[in-house]
Amino acid sequence: MSVNLQTPIDYLKGVGPNRADLLRKELGIYTYQDLINLFPNRYIDRTRFYKINELQRNNADVQVIGKIIQFKEVTQKKGKRLIATFQDDTGSMELVWFRGQKWIRENLKLNKSYVAFGKTNWFSGKYNMPHPELELLEEHKKNIRTAMQPIYPSTEKLSNKGITNRAIIKIIQQLFIESGGKYNETLSENLRSELKLINKSEALFNIHFPKSQELLSRAQFRLKFEELFYIQLQLIIKNLIHKSKIKGFPFENVGDYFNSFFNHHLPFKLTNAQKRVIKEIRADLGSNAQMNRLLQGDVGSGKTIVALMSMLIALDNGFQACLMAPTEILSVQHYNGLVDMCNNLNISIKMLTGSSKTSERRKIHETLENGELQIIIGTHALLEDKVKFKNLGLAVIDEQHRFGVAQRSKLWHKNTSPPHVLVMTATPIPRTLAMSVYGDLDISVIDELPPGRKSVKTVHRYDKNRLQVFKFIRDEIAKGRQIYIVYPLIQESEVLDYKDLMDGYESISRDFPMPDYQISILHGKMKPADKDFEMQRFIKGETQIMVATTVIEVGVNVPNASVMIVESAERFGLSQLHQLRGRVGRGAEQSYCILMTSHKLSSDSKTRLETMVRTNDGFEIAEVDLRLRGPGDIMGTQQSGVLNLKIADIIKDHDILQSARYYAKKILQIDQNLSLPENEVILRTYKQLSKYKNIWNYIS
Ligand code: ADP
Ligand code: MG
Numbered sequence: 001m002s003v004n005l006q007t008p009i010d011y012l013k014g015v016g017p018n019r020a021d022l023l024r025k026e027l028g029i030y031t032y033q034d035l036i037n038l039f040p041n042r043y044i045d046r047t048r049f050y051k052i053n054e055l056q057r058n059n060a061d062v063q064v065i066g067k068i069i070q071f072k073e074v075t076q077k078k079g080k081r082l083i084a085t086f087q088d089d090t091g092s093m094e095l096v097w098f099r100g101q102k103w104i105r106e107n108l109k110l111n112k113s114y115v116a117f118g119k120t121n122w123f124s125g126k127y128n129m130p131h132p133e134l135e136l137l138e139e140h141k142k143n144i145r146t147a148m149q150p151i152y153p154s155t156e157k158l159s160n161k162g163i164t165n166r167a168i169i170k171i172i173q174q175l176f177i178e179s180g181g182k183y184n185e186t187l188s189e190n191l192r193s194e195l196k197l198i199n200k201s202e203a204l205f206n207i208h209f210p211k212s213q214e215l216l217s218r219a220q221f222r223l224k225f226e227e228l229f230y231i232q233l234q235l236i237i238k239n240l241i242h243k244s245k246i247k248g249f250p251f252e253n254v255g256d257y258f259n260s261f262f263n264h265h266l267p268f269k270l271t272n273a274q275k276r277v278i279k280e281i282r283a284d285l286g287s288n289a290q291m292n293r294l295l296q297g298d299v300g301s302g303k304t305i306v307a308l309m310s311m312l313i314a315l316d317n318g319f320q321a322c323l324m325a326p327t328e329i330l331s332v333q334h335y336n337g338l339v340d341m342c343n344n345l346n347i348s349i350k351m352l353t354g355s356s357k358t359s360e361r362r363k364i365h366e367t368l369e370n371g372e373l374q375i376i377i378g379t380h381a382l383l384e385d386k387v388k389f390k391n392l393g394l395a396v397i398d399e400q401h402r403f404g405v406a407q408r409s410k411l412w413h414k415n416t417s418p419p420h421v422l423v424m425t426a427t428p429i430p431r432t433l434a435m436s437v438y439g440d441l442d443i444s445v446i447d448e449l450p451p452g453r454k455s456v457k458t459v460h461r462y463d464k465n466r467l468q469v470f471k472f473i474r475d476e477i478a479k480g481r482q483i484y485i486v487y488p489l490i491q492e493s494e495v496l497d498y499k500d501l502m503d504g505y506e507s508i509s510r511d512f513p514m515p516d517y518q519i520s521i522l523h524g525k526m527k528p529a530d531k532d533f534e535m536q537r538f539i540k541g542e543t544q545i546m547v548a549t550t551v552i553e554v555g556v557n558v559p560n561a562s563v564m565i566v567e568s569a570e571r572f573g574l575s576q577l578h579q580l581r582g583r584v585g586r587g588a589e590q591s592y593c594i595l596m597t598s599h600k601l602s603s604d605s606k607t608r609l610e611t612m613v614r615t616n617d618g619f620e621i622a623e624v625d626l627r628l629r630g631p632g633d634i635m636g637t638q639q640s641g642v643l644n645l646k647i648a649d650i651i652k653d654h655d656i657l658q659s660a661r662y663y664a665k666k667i668l669q670i671d672q673n674l675s676l677p678e679n680e681v682i683l684r685t686y687k688q689l690s691k692y693k694n695i696w697n698y699i700s
Contacts, residue, residue: 003032003175003178003179004032005031005032005033005036005179005183006031006032006033007031007032008020008030008031009023009024009029009030009031009032009034009035012032012035012171012174012175012178013174013178014170014171014174015171019163019171022157022158022161022163023035023163025157026154026155026157026158027153027154027155027158032175032179035171035172035175036172036175036183036204037646038152038153038168038172039207039208039223039646039647040150040151040152040207040208041151041152041153042151043148043149043150043151043210043216044061044148044149044151045147045148045149046063046117046147046149047147048063049063049064049065049115050062050063050064051064051088051089051090051091052064052066052086052087052088052090052091052092052093052127053090053091054090055093055120055127057122059119059120059121060119060120061117061118061119061151062117062118062119062120063115063116063117064086064088064093064115064116064117064129065088065113065114065115065116065137066086066087066088066092066093066113066114066116067086067087067088067110067111067112067113067114068084068085068086068095068108068109068110068111068112068114069085069086069087069092069110069111070084070085070110071083071084071105071110072085073101079098080101081096081097081098082096082097082098082101082104082105083095083096083097083128084096084104084108086114086116086129092126093120093126093127093128093129094126094127094128094129095116095128095129095130095132095134096128096129096130096131097130097131098130098131099131099160100160108134109136112136112137113136113137113138114134114135114136114137115134115135115136115137115140116129116132116133116134117132117133117134117135118130118131118132118133131159133164133165133166148210148213148216149169150165150169150208150209150210151165152165152168152169154168172208173209176205176208176209181201181204181205182201183200183201183204184200185199185200185201185681186200186226186681186685187200187222187225187226187229187681187682187685188678188679188680188681188682189678189681190678191229191663191682194663195225195659195663197218197221197222197225198215198218198219198222200222202215202219203218203219203222203223204219204223205219206218206219207219207220207223207647220647221656223647224647224648224653224656225656225659225660227645227646227647227648228648228650228653228656228657228660228661229660229663229664230685230686230689231660232657232660232661232664232665233664233667233668233682233686234686234689234690236664236665236668237668237686240668240672242290242292243289243290246289246290246417246418247288247289247290247417248285248287248288248289248290248291248417248418248420249290249317249319249393249417249419249420250285250286250287250288251285251286251313251314251316251317251319251393251420252286252317253316253317254282254313254316255316255317256316257312257313257315257316257345257347258309258312258313258316260344260345261308261309261312261341261342261345262309264344265341265342265343265344265345267305267341268450270302270305271301271302271446271448271449271450271451272448273297273301273445273446273447273448274302274305274306274446274448276444277295277297277306277444277445277446278306278309278310280293280442280444281293281295281306281310281313281422281444282313284420284442285310285313285314285394285420290417290418290419290420290421291394291420291421291422291442292420292421292442293420293421293422293423293442293443293444294423294424294425294429294442294443294444295307295422295423295424295425295443295444295445295446296424296425296426296428296429296443296444296445296446297424297426297445297446297447298426298428298446298447298449298582298617298618299426299578299579299581299582299583299618300449300450300453300582300585300586301426301446301447301448301449301450302446302449302450303398303424303426303446304334304337304338305341306424306446307323307396307398307422307424308338308341308342310394310396310422311323311375311394311396312345313394314393314394314420315347315374315375317393318391319391319392319393319394319419320368320371320373320374320375320376320389320390320391320392320393321374321375321376321392321393321394321395321396322375322376322377322378322382322389322392322394322395322396323338323375323376323377323378323396323397323398324377324378324379324380324382324383324395324396324397324398325377325378325379325398325399326379326380326398326399327379327551328353328354328355328379328528328531328532329531329532329535329551329552329556330398330399330556331351331353331377331378331379332351332353332532332535333556333557334377334398335349335351335377337557338375338377342375347374347375348367348372348373348374348375349373349374349375349376349377350364350367350373350375350376350377351376351377351378352364352376352377352378352379352381352382352387353378353379353381353528354379354380354381354528355528355529356381364376365386365387365388368387368388368389368390369388369389369390370390371390371391392419393419393420394419394420394421394422395419395420395421395422396421396422396423396424397421397422397423397424398424399424399425399426399427426579426582426618427575427578427579427618427622428618428619428621428622429622430619430622430623430626433626433650452588453585453586453588454585454588454589454590454591455585455616456564456581456584456585456591456592456593456616457590457591457592457593458581458592458593458594458595458612458613458616459592459593459594459595459613460569460594460595460597460609460610460612460613461594461595461596461597462596462597462598462599463596463597463598463599466596469565469594469596470511470512472563472592472594473512473545473563473565474512476562476563476592477517477544477545480560481544481560481561481562481563481589482538482541482543482544482545482546482558482560482561482562482563483544483545483546483561483562483563483564483565484545484546484548484552484561484563484564484565484580484583484584485504485508485545485546485547485548485565485567486548486549486550486552486564486565486566486567486580487500487501487504487547487548487549487567487568488500488549488550488567488568488571488572500567500568501521501523501547501548501549504547504567505519505521505547508545508547512544512545517544517545518537518542518543518544518545519543519544519545519546519547520534520535520537520538520543520545520546520547520548521534521546521547521548522534522535522546522547522548522549522551522552523548523549523551524549524551531551534546535556538558538561539558541560546561550572550576550580552580552583556583557583557586558583558586559586559587560587560589561583561584561586561587562584562585562587562589562590562591562592563584563591563592563593563594564580564581564583564584564591564592564593564594565593565594565596566580566593566594566595566596567596568596568597568598569595569596569597569609570597570598570601570602570605570608570609572608573608573625573629574608574611574612574621574622574624574625574628575621575622575625577595577608577612578612578618578621580593581593581612581616593612595609595612595613597609604628607624607628608624608628611624626651627651630651667679667682674686
């Protein structure tokens, strides 16, 4: 190879200090290597010209030949806009500039033929093209144009400073000239021949300057595979290291606590899924490795009892266990539920939250440290430095998407050696994501609801149907049911949300007056004691309606509540809606979820509502959510590197991901240290990549 790819970008001919600075700041391009890995977002056909009357309302990139016949300036609230009328022999359209108008006026010529290139919009009966790339037709004719011109990622700042797409193409061309187009191979020959992958140099050339559609596809495939392969390799290696380095406490015995509970005190018959998951956990706890398991199960699938039985195994082996929940309400609920279930087992269980009294706190700290206290349930309060265990054997974390990685790892460090960790979530992680984010993290799934549950009927209603909805509520209350009415809470405007909630509460109070109806209200600004009081009134059935913000989203269990009304449902995300719906359908009665919205709905909101109405399946909902939002908002992705993928897309390239994972595993199975000569290339590339980024950071 003739050039060193670690050379700073400043040294490339045609770049220079100013441009180098911009490339660094705007695109994160520091070296030749970074530049060569700046892959086009898409390709456009610059051999094709459109007539104005051929334009379509699809917002595609097009090029049109025409003449500017006049300029006009329009002053708006937000500043001036420059509009040029652009004409060909079939019609006219507008070219629009919001910036740089002086330069445009001075440099563009009227009544000369130009090629205008850009995206078109349809607006007030006309097409317009904002900030077009313009070139005089005679200039244009001098350049060679290919049918697949690359379009590179860019930023507004770059194009304002003259680093247009064309400029980037030129820079990359220069790099190819200097390097002679030769780049080191980064995949082993075995892999390349088995998967019929083209070599690295060919792939890089064709990704930037495709010689044909077919070569472009092969270049894309090869580079996507490579990218995903090395991520999988890293994940799997990290997991292997984790398993071999970190020894867990082997819980060899299943003893009196577990057996007595299982044989005599089970409050119901376990579902097959629950049994299977408990077996998986038992096997894991009994092995020598430290358990790091994610338990996924839809809302209401019965994860709590699985947590309890796992904790009993810890107790049977002389260890302590803890259960951490994200909210006080949920902690209380877990505490009451577990105390109930363990009634005859003679176990000491306590709860620690932000509102525990000082004396109680002190007692808890003391008994945790001397080992008298066996199970502690609580909120973040468990993470405080004062909380020390004699021997914490198992940490269960409920609804863990509410906790950050740092918080979780704090719990982890409370012991000399790490406890087993069971993380429970009702927000399913789509398979694709689980694979790419969590690598070999062990996952158990409860994919079956307890018997007799009727699936929740979900409908979408507009605000104008409110009277009917109220009538429905009255009928349900008359049958003895209870109702949730939830208002959105978005942190940025807590004041507004609070107002929404209070307005809602008032109007509900008018329609459902005392003494016939009793209403509870619950929101984040209330003191814990007040929250608890209201919650208890609702649980005991003293109130029929619970007006609340999303504080009730997570885990709350009131089986007699059978109607969930979500106000302004368009403002909620899918997983949130699914969580909210999960608050009902917990008893034997038919339950309902009514999603109230205004008439104005974005297309994403529509998709969300339709999805909720169509299905109750949390995994299906998670897949739709992933498609709508991208992986960015889903837990763990920030640490995983999937957001920084340069070419692959974990949603669209699922098949490639699977194959990359398959081969990464296969190679490591045979050659764990990548020390065979045939894997030399892989080892070298892997080491180089590891130097530059650190992918995975789960819990440890
Ligand atoms: P989640 O998975 O949402 O945490 P929970 O553990 O709170 O679910 O269980 C939801 C409800 O279902 C609880 O009232 C619980 O007692 C009940 N339950 C759990 N498992 C079973 C079962 N196998 N049979 C009947 N009821 C069950
Ligand atoms: Mg739960």
